[in-house]
Amino acid sequence: MNLYSLYLHIPFCRHRCAYCDFNTYAGMEALISDYTYALCREIAHAAEHFPPDAGVHTLFFGGGTPSLLPLADLAQILHTARAGFLFTDDCEITLEANPGTVSLDYLRGLRAMGINRLSMGMQSADPGDLRVLERIHDFFDVVNAVKWARQAGFTNLNLDLIFGLPYQTLASWQKTLDLAVGLNPEHLSVYSLILEHGTPMNAWVERGLLTEPDDDLAASMYEWAMERLPQSGYAQYEISNWAKREATGHVMACRHNLQYWYNQPYLGLGAGAHGFAGGVRTANVRAPRAYVERFGESTNQQIGKSANQQTNKSANQQINQPTNQPSKPANPPAFPRTPATVNATPIERFTEMQETMMVGLRLVEEGVNLPGFAARFGERAEAVFAKELGELVERGLLEVGEERVRLTARGRMMGNQVFMQFV
Numbered sequence: 343m344n345l346y347s348l349y350l351h352i353p354f355c356r357h358r359c360a361y362c363d364f365n366t367y368a369g370m371e372a373l374i375s376d377y378t379y380a381l382c383r384e385i386a387h388a389a390e391h392f393p394p395d396a397g398v399h400t401l402f403f404g405g406g407t408p409s410l411l412p413l414a415d416l417a418q419i420l421h422t423a424r425a426g427f428l429f430t431d432d433c434e435i436t437l438e439a440n441p442g443t444v445s446l447d448y449l450r451g452l453r454a455m456g457i458n459r460l461s462m463g464m465q466s467a468d469p470g471d472l473r474v475l476e477r478i479h480d481f482f483d484v485v486n487a488v489k490w491a492r493q494a495g496f497t498n499l500n501l502d503l504i505f506g507l508p509y510q511t512l513a514s515w516q517k518t519l520d521l522a523v524g525l526n527p528e529h530l531s532v533y534s535l536i537l538e539h540g541t542p543m544n545a546w547v548e549r550g551l552l553t554e555p556d557d558d559l560a561a562s563m564y565e566w567a568m569e570r571l572p573q574s575g576y577a578q579y580e581i582s583n584w585a586k587r588e589a590t591g592h593v594m595a596c597r598h599n600l601q602y603w604y605n606q607p608y609l610g611l612g613a614g615a616h617g618f619a620g621g622v623r624t625a626n627v628r629a630p631r632a633y634v635e636r637f638g639e640s641t642n643q644q645i646g647k648s649a650n651q652q653t654n655k656s657a658n659q660q661i662n663q664p665t666n667q668p669s670k671p672a673n674p675p676a677f678p679r680t681p682a683t684v685n686a687t688p689i690e691r692f693t694e695m696q697e698t699m700m701v702g703l704r705l706v707e708e709g710v711n712l713p714g715f716a717a718r719f720g721e722r723a724e725a726v727f728a729k730e731l732g733e734l735v736e737r738g739l740l741e742v743g744e745e746r747v748r749l750t751a752r753g754r755m756m757g758n759q760v761f762m763q764f765v
């Protein structure tokens with residue numbers, strides 16, 4: 343069976359953080375109910391056109407702040423997805439949560455509806471860092487959220503951390519890492535701050551109101567993470583991701599993100615979501631209101647019910663009863679397009695090979711599996727990319743074996759230079 347992943351985008355945040363350039367909006371909570379309705383409609387459309395021999399093995403509620411959605415809305419979305427797609431028994435279902443938005447009851451509700459992995463944006467333990475980032479929580483909110491998540495029955499938690507911040511010192515980063523490790527999450531995502539054009543933080547740095555992060559210091563922070571985390575049982579499996587190694591040797595990697603790094607298919611649904619399926623990359627309309635309009639408006643009555651509160655009608659039957667439902671187009675968009683798609687780009691085979699190298703090399707242990715590459719494309723990566731691989735091996739950034747090509751220790755520090763060779 344072909345296994346797909348589902349990414350569902352929730353574009354709402356309580357406050358827009360100073361460094362954030364994601365497709366998310368503060369102050370639009372009034373749209374949540376209509377958005378839930380539209381997302382259910384898009385899921386139902388995608389499911390209707392999904393390959394009959396395919397299943398779903400990961401689902402990811404990303405944002406934005408999915409934990410801003412009421413439990414009833416999340417249950418409705420999940421119910422619609424389960425009704426439309428064949429989920430594997432061990433489907434990984436992740437929800438991104440802002441530690442400042444959750445309670446024990448809320449987390450119990452998430453667990454009860456089948457969400458089995460939480461990804462929390464901790465970012466830092468330092469109050470000064472959190473102020474610079476304009477996060478809405480402090481470290482004690484993270485401590486409480488982790489405690490409640492455990493009480494609610496979550497056994498797979500990720501904490502997101504950011505380093506390379508203005509004013510951040512190596513000592514404060516080391517303390518943040520120690521405190522994060524002390525919370526004993528199964529997974530840690532550790533990203534370097536990128537000053538994105540158009541964000542307030544970038545403008546403050548450009549105007550001299552904030553000190554520019556120091557690249558050398560950021561590199562030292564990354565090296566510290568590579569040294570410190572294995573001491574506490576975390577295996578680095580990707581450039582920015584570490585996970586606990588279980589007694590069996592299995593690393594508790596994020597299976598949803600592995601789908602991206604293996605360059606395998608996923609549907610991206612919701613405002614501004616991107617997908618890759620059937621050899622086509624898709625992008626959805628970004629603005630939440632425009633997204634909602636693509637599916638008509640909800641009654642705001644049926645959609646707010648949880649799956650348990652529903653009548654004996656299926657979720658799909660319910661969401662097909664809007665007040666202002668647009669008439670069904672004579673030719674509905676073909677898979678993987680949906681009514682929300684604004685861009686669909688067929689990917690040439692060679693481009694797919696390049697992308698497979700670029701994303702696969704992020705996996706620092708596994709790298710790109712060479713027999714797997716040959717089986718997928720009918721050509722050997724060593725032949726297709728002989729020049730690039732030769733140069734990178736000579737520069738000491740890659741190592742090529744029988745089974746795999748992967749970054750060297752030096753290559754991990756210069757990953758972007760390696761990946762760019764395959765563009």
Ligand code: SF4
Nearest residue numbers: 355358359362405406
């Ligand atoms: S909570 Fe996350 S998605 Fe929302 S504004 Fe902050 S960084 Fe962006």
